[in-house]
Amino acid sequence: MEITNPLVLIAEDEADIADIIAAYLEREGMRTVRAADGRTALDLHALLKPDLVMLDVMMPKLDGWQVLSELRRRGDTPVIMLTALDQDLDKLQALRIGADDYVVKPFNAVEVAARARAVLRRAGASNNRVLRVGPLEVDVEGHLASVLADGEPVPLTLTLTEFRILAHMARAPMRVFSRGDLIDACLPGGDALERTVDSHLSKLRRKLEDAGASGFINNVRSVGYRLAAA
Known part of the structure; x- marks a missing residue:
């Protein structure tokens, strides 16, 4: 593959x-x-x-x-x-x-x-199928994500949509994704309002912060979101 x-x-x-x-x-x-x-x-x-x-x-x-x-x-x-x-x-x-x-x-x-x-x-x-960005590791096939903190991996408990968003952004760290980009790639079907993307990103950011990856997801004003590379 x-x-x-x-x-x-x-x-x-x-x-x-x-x-x-x-x-x-x-x-x-x-x-x-x-x-x-x-x-x-x-x-x-x-x-x-x-x-x-x-x-x-x-x-x-x-x-x-x-x-x-x-x-x-x-x-x-x-x-x-x-x-x-x-x-x-x-x-x-x-x-x-x-x-x-x-x-x-x-x-x-x-x-x-x-x-x-x-x-x-x-x-x-x-x-x-393993994406690594700074302390973040995303196993796409295993559907697992973790953050390396103090030398130990901290597993992330994510919803399906949160995992899709994180994996999609991890494939292109530092790229700015518009809400429309994330809807098209990660939210198939009816779950497609821009405010829904904001809600998913807010929850995902909080879970990353709880795992020790503070400031990892950045909001780029009037454009969208970016996953930091470090």
Whole structure:
């Protein structure tokens, strides 16, 4: 099973290359976020928990090898290395440290997007239905949600609609959802008044606060609601 609308972190200091990669990935239905140096890449990884990292080797502050080593220390986020280094030794080092694939520059952007999809498909067999945003974890298939507080998960007791809203917003943290967006995605049938959305969000916010995630759902005046990324 494949991850829907996966988030890809593009760690690449050359803006033109990052633009091309992002355009092709987004055309394939993926979401993207960018980092122009290794330190920012690690910070964004910790904050946003991307589904895939596209990682350049030659970057400021921390190079790709250092970033890859730290990512493997943290967990098993899939990583595709992007580099101008085409020696077999470099490829072996990438795979030894834990890269899932290796693409040599100059590359075909269509091929890069295809490889990204293939890596995500392989990774998705085990974790594609678990959404993580900051201390929040949503298991879509298991219909479970919890907040990590003081190192321990605190389960959330949610109604069906509350769970749908939380999962929908967790797929795109920091995006502002209008009430109409949430009605269309999460409130099928007759339960579709905008004030009903406000009521569900108010109850959901209170349950998150009780579990230790205060300020996690933000009201954007005259627009809608946003799930904070941290």
